[in-house]
Amino acid sequence: xxxxxxxxxxxxxxxxxxxxxxxxxxxxxxxxxxxxxxxxxxxxxxxxxxxxxxxxxxxxxxxxxxxxxxxxxxxxxxxxxxxxxxxxxxxxxxxxxxxxxxxxxxxxxxxxxxxxxxxxxxxxxxxxxxxxxxxxxxxxxxxxxxxxxxxxxxxxxxxxxxxxxxxxxxxxxxxxxxxxxxxxxxxxxxxxxxxxxxxx
Numbered sequence: 001x002x003x004x005x006x007x008x009x010x011x012x013x014x015x016x017x018x019x020x021x022x023x024x025x026x027x028x029x030x031x032x033x034x035x036x037x038x039x040x041x042x043x044x045x046x047x048x049x050x051x052x053x054x055x056x057x058x059x060x061x062x063x064x065x066x067x068x069x070x071x072x073x074x075x076x077x078x079x080x081x082x083x084x085x086x087x088x089x090x091x092x093x094x095x096x097x098x099x100x101x102x103x104x105x106x107x108x109x110x111x112x113x114x115x116x117x118x119x120x121x122x123x124x125x126x127x128x129x130x131x132x133x134x135x136x137x138x139x140x141x142x143x144x145x146x147x148x149x150x151x152x153x154x155x156x157x158x159x160x161x162x163x164x165x166x167x168x169x170x171x172x173x174x175x176x177x178x179x180x181x182x183x184x185x186x187x188x189x190x191x192x193x194x195x196x197x198x199x200x
Contacts, residue, residue, distance in 0.1 A: 016044060021116050030099070035117040037108035039143045045108070047117050050099025054078055060093040100199060106166055109143050115157055123199060124159045125191070126150050127166035131176050135168070144168075147177045151184035165191045 016022035016036045025032040030050050037043040054076050061067040064083065071081045075090045082088070103118040105126040118124050130139045132146035139146045145153075147164065154162040162185050167174050174190055181188040189197075 014044060015042075016113075019112060019116070021047075021113075033117065035113040037105070037113065038111040039107045039109070043107045045103065045105040045114065045117055047101060047103040047121065049101045052099050053097050054090070054094045055097045057093050057095060064088065064093070102199065107143070108145065109140070110145065110149055110153060114153055118153070118159065119157045120159075121157070122160040123163065124154055124157075124161070125163045125165060126153070128164035128177055128181055129166050129168050131171070131180055133180065134176075135170075138168075147181040148184055151181040151188060154185045154188075159185075160187070162188045163191050163197065164188060 012024070014022060014024050014034050016034050018036060021033050021035050023031055023033050028051065030048060033047045033049070034044045035047075037045055056072050056075055058067065061069075061072065066072060066083060069083075071083065074081050075088075075094060078090050078094070080087060080089050100123070101121045102123045103121040103125070105114055105118065105124065107127065108114065118126075127145050128147040128150040129142075129144035130136065130146045132139070132148035136146050136148075138144075139149065144166075150164060151162065153159075162181065164177065164181055167177055171177060178188065178190045191197075
């Protein structure tokens with residue numbers, strides 16, 4: 001049996017300018033933005049942002065007796081409804097659920113574009129290649145980040161959770177990287193190959 005393993009690919013090359021956050025994908029449910037990084041070769045970072053949604057208050061829907069009503073679909077779109085001759089405003093029975101933002105930053109030195117892209121991210125997946133106290137000069141020499149620098153970026157930009165990765169192979173144990181990062185940003189998680197993480 002012969003299978004055709006060819007895949008049709010359409011390739012887009014994105015080149016954000018300095019100080020620019022470039023939107024590259026937008027749907028009704030999410031958007032993806034990118035920004036230029038500071039590395040020895042061209043590199044970009046990405047941020048995935050869910051769109052905010054309207055949720056119906058279960059308590060208020062129950063009070064009105066519409067918890068199972070098809071009218072709720074209209075309310076979730078922000079539309080007012082009429083029930084038994086009474087006008088019900090969507091804003092009175094809904095609340096906004098903010099979409100999650102997950103950002104990915106690898107292969108870079110600190111730069112203002114990172115701040116512009118990742119500000120307010122719920123989750124930031126970012127390199128912490130070196131231990132600053134031991135090899136901060138290596139981070140500068142090879143255009144990478146130390147754990148301290150990465151954690152400071154997370155702290156300065158109101159990030160929820162920092163997931164660090166891209167560790168130098170010189171370290172047989174990444175415990176010191178974790179300790180350094182947590183000194184500057186407590187909510188830091190060390191990642192590993194094939195790791196799964198549940199976004200809440």
